[in-house]
Amino acid sequence: MTDRPKQPSRRNFLFLTAGAMGTVGAGMAALPLIRAMGPSRTERAAAPLEVDLSPIAPGQAITVFWRGKPIFIRHRTEEEIARARDVDPATLRDPQSDSERVHKDAWLIVIGVCTHFGCIPRGQKPADRKGDYGGWFCSCHGSHFDISGRIRKGPAPKNLSVPDYVFIDEDRIKLG
Amino acid sequence: MPENEHNDPLPGKSSITAWIDARLPVFSLIRKEYGQFPMPKNLNWMWCLGGIAGVMVLIMIATGLTLALHYTANTENAFASVEAIMRDVDQGWMIRTLHMTGASFLFAAVYIHIFRGMYYGSYKNPRELVWGLGMVIFMIMTATAFTGYTLPWSQMSGWAATVVTDLFSAIPVIGDDLVLFIRGGYMVGDPTLKRFFVMHIILPFVMIGVIALHVWAVHKARPNNPLGIDPKGPQDTIPFHPYYTIRDLFALSVFLIPYIAVTFFAPHVLTHPEHFMPFDPLITPGHLVPEWYLVPFYAILRSVTFDIGIPGTGIVLIDAKLGGVLAMLGAFAVLFALPWLDTHPVKSARFRPYYRGALMLFVAAFILLGVSGTHTPEGLWLWVGQACTAYYFAFFLIVLPLLSRFEKTLPLPLPVSIHRPLILLTGLLILAFPVKPAHADLERGYQVFRQSCAACHSLEFVRFRDLEDAGFALETSEDQKPFPFPYPDKDTAMALNNGAIPPDLSLITKARHGGPEYIRDLLGGYYASPPDQDMLTQGQYWNTAMRGHVIAMVPPLADGIISYEDGAPETVSQYAKDVADFLTWAAAPYETPQKQAGLKGLLFLLVFSIILYQAKKTLR
Structure with missing residues (x-):
């Protein structure tokens, strides 16, 4: 990697972005599960x-x-x-x-x-x-x-x- | 990498982490097993499916527990409670469809995972227990899927429960008593549904335990790789993180794209119409099949159509019924025995051309079994099913032992060649957006329903508020109530209709083969003068769309009986089209938010996949 000094910072950026997106995505996916526990429309x-x-x-x-x-x-x-x-x-x-x-x-x-x-x-x-x-x-x-x-x-x-x-x-x- | 590195104190960690780790070494365990864990360099994309299956199990548990909070496990209310989840619970339609299609995608992942194990010989020494535990997981999954299938207590559910519990009656002597015991009654009913519900919740957690053992075993034995030759040292391995974490995550993201696409745009593509009719213990559906992932085993069960006895004596040792059950159990049993049936020292099919051919033929036979299982077991399809069943067993019991002794392999390479992982190209599903009828069409359909259908048919699961939300102009403000049942009670309804209650129309477009088109054809299919008057008795009519062409419903429509205000043609065919559109809406009033949510999910996964792919590329 020493011959490609730019790579680690690009990698860090991509890892961080992916991590952030994954966290947000998992959170968004969990939201319907939580919302479903509230009172139903009939209630x-x-x-x-x-x-x-x-x-x-x-x-x-x-x-x-x-x-x-x-x-x-x-x-x-x-x-x-x-x-x-x-x-x-x-x-x-x-x-x-x-x-x-x-x-x-x-x-x-x-x-x-x-x-x-x-x-x-x-x-x-x-x-x-x-x-x-x-x-x-x-x-x-x-x-x-x-x-x-x-x-x-x-x-x-x-x-x-x-x-x-x-x-x-x-x-x-x-x-x- | 020194062998004992993981025993070092954790570098650069806060003292709290170190304090906990000294007492309960969870952090060093994670670091050892998922951080530095040496993975073969040359794994291909098929090695991602185990992790994907694990994530799918978690998705199934999360959605399933939420569903369990709203589901009612008794035969009176089960069907209605499932519809209430779809229509009344916030995002309930999303959670249920994710759970339903999730089962299919979990099985798909697991089948590829199993195929990978067979192709690359991942069941051989020292990984026999990895394979065996995997098969235990597969068994538990099958039982979980089956019990889940029965929970909506639809025609398909109730009859699946009946048939599967009846399998036990094939056991000699105790069979009938055993069936009674398993059902908790003479016929499947409340006790059966309740115990299946409990099993459906407990089994996944048992499965999680076995999955933990499965993973433990594979970490002890070290993962296999496409060459089937274990890495000889650090030069052949790379650490799990970040190389395989990023790649597995990328594969997961790509895998989720078709999952989300099917869930949100075609959730019922794999569901039979019988799943939308409440269970009726007096009428068996003409077409009874399990979900696709269990059909091959069902086909094996049905392929034994003959008694097995001593030829010429007429003595029957095993009758066809027991034979079928034994064949199905045997089909599972040989999978467990695989490590001892194939004892060839070379693992990977890459170097075993004959094994590879036999295995591919086995895959073809398994798929053909799946196809034949969806057809009535007669004629050609019965023969195909029997031939494939024969090969299924021959592959395990004859081909593998013979190849183990005689197959000459191709020259084996040096331990590891660096194999660039194949990029998984997923053709995006072509999303069929059905042309959505304009609101004016629905409004007309609602008028036809009110003025014609509603006299005899109920619309049990549709509330007036659903209509309000969809922008219908309502005459009354009975906004929270369901459509009124058109008769004082069920007995009156039966008395007025020759003993048959006119079916509820809430789900009718899903509950009939042919869907909305069938409804349209039926309404427009009356013949004023029947070709064969003698076939009709009083109160019967000739209808070309009806099976058998004889129908008891009075022709509900005639040209001009309903006057449209918007100038649309006042003809039977227009009425029929409009009311079919309306009933399609009524069967899934949540369809618009469903597609919107699906689009958001797909967009997210697409971007996520691209970023993960770029991240993966920086690791080369």
Whole structure:
């Protein structure tokens, strides 16, 4: 090789290029395998869900199943609305006023999954323990939610989240 | 190169590497076996196939495990879950087609690898175990390929499972009980599918273990070379890296070009229509064949059509059924015995003209077996299959032992002559881009489907969102739902159609011999006045495209029944063409991204191959 001094640098260049291309190519080839592990189109395409609210009397709650999660729908009484409004958001861990969390005062609609580690809080059934604030109580790690679904006591960092929904008419909503 | 160089501490390595190496010598092992490992100078391109096969195994495992995450191993859902992988999982069509054609290319690489071993005598002392372990790998591969073939639970899958498990019934006395045990039932079904799925996942990892032993053995015995004369010293060898790493990588890149081309542009060129119909335990397909790579052995199985007994006494020792199974097992067994059947001291066929001729004839017989195995075993093809089977065994059991004793070889050269590796020229596959119908044609075809076909036929695997993605104008916004099944339930469908449910049309253009052309011909093939009225009973019609010319489907089209808005002719032949185009789209809505991805892959490999070739050239 001593008689062809240029060869080694050309070789190094080609080796480096080939190495870089091979690495990038292998990476690109691995990408589809990783992407395939995400939710499939059927999963992502979970259809919007319409819920008829007319049978739910004030004070009652129902749970619907949407995108694999329970959705709490609660028809609140006047007294409950007043209780939810009678809180200074600034004193809360996750400050939100009740009006930010509802489209119509009487209807509280939240995703029934505790923001701590994903358990389902109790409080939907009349006999359930509803926690110190009269909303929901997560028995896994002891989080208390109020009648607006806000975290008031216990380890959960956030309020119960509000799903995307719209009122189609007076007493029908569409989730998603 | 001093013999003990690899025992030196690693020069110029960081202390962490040295620290690990002192406790677990992985780095020096790699350096010894893949860095400085002395390789014969004169290897030709056929020596690249082992490494290529190894990479293909890794590709199969990577794609296969991803598929396993989405596949459902029960007979109810297996077929639909495979279609869901093709249509719903992101890039699922890519992963599945890579896996499917990957099997063919893995076998192709392995067959060339085996041929190379036979041609250059790589199975002889001291490499008998290299060969034997290789054959074990081949056996495991065969079992893996077969179990994989059954997983989609299509007509081909279910019947392949039935026939292969039934082979065991040929064993005297315990045969029938053994079949029951292997199937886990009286007929292949859920238990069979589940155990095949588990085997299909476990066997490749067992194979990886045997591959490790195979490579270990070849590193111990040192690689053979085209001369069959082992290198005598450093002057005959070059280090593995960079000489053979770059060349193997180049060969791999070139090998991947046809693999990618077939996968993305003709993924179903080797797939039979029966693979697109769900398994029906009441109807055996007329044409049952394994994938091409196992057909030669299948042909050997079928070539024993006679009982073997004591002539003149009528005593049957081995009936034809058992004989066939024994012949097939024997065909594998003689491969294992090869090192002891060919004991000629000269390895390479280059210096053994008679052996070379006999081997080439063997290759021809093996290929002919493959051809005859795809034909019905009758007449000429049966005879060809039998003749080739006879030669297959004669080659191993008669020709090789005789040549070992009597063949005179050509004069042998000095140890190594420098042989420039042949440049592997791969003729790029001529990529047949089928003329893609314009969207307006598809739109018309969809109209014909809706207004005519949809009254009786479902389109189970097509979602409205697929149509939306393809730019169809939809009337309803039921975007996430599949096409509705046109009847309240299956019983109603059967009752209304003389006991036969009109077939689902999602895959119809793939599931019929003749594809879209057949659909077109069928729809346009009705005769208003049948030539032979007596052949028809009530509810039957005369159709020239239908096998037997008798069809139960009411003629679905007539000139003018569907009004096109774009002024295309409102004739049966136009309707038929349009709906066939639409159904072709429906059978593979992912075809456009598939071809785009394929082009990118090919372009990449082309550039990569050129760079590697240039890099390889600097090493001369």
